[in-house]
Amino acid sequence: MDQLEQYRIFLRVAELGGFTRAAVALDLPKASVSTAVRRLEATLGAQLLHRTTRRVQLTREGALFLERCRDLLGEAEELQALFREEPRLLRGRVRIGMSGSMAARLVLPQLGAFLQGPSRPGDRTGRGRAPGRRGPRGIRLRGPHRRGR
Secondary structure (H helix, E strand, C coil): CCHHHHHHHHHHHHHHCCHHHHHHHHCCCHHHHHHHHHHHHHHHCCCCEEECCCCEEECHHHHHHHHHHHHHHHHHHHHHHHCCCCCCCCCCCCCCCCCHHHHHHHHHHHHHHHHHCCCCCCCCCCCCCCCCEECHHHCEECCCCCCCC
């Protein structure tokens, strides 16, 4: 079992307040969950959980480790997501400011292909408050910005 897996198991035990609940949530035997936390504590040289027959509570070291563990696992998930091969949906508004000649040379020749691309439910292309005429798929087309107006 790798270290990140031990961290994930510890996180679930701490969040759910017990080894049995964590084992059910993780679909692991209770003994595996308990062993993973014991090994993690041995590796760290600190007791993370105070165990009684009825409940599990975080120690002071356990609370500190839990906070850092959440951060680390979140970062690890983001790192893995960067390299997944599943298609990613990009969301948000894109504003591009450039001269008219640059737009004519670079953007306008590619705009047709972009507009022919697949539309996804929830696309809200160019729905800002910028003045100008509305183009296909809701894209706002504006002339050059002039200072002093």
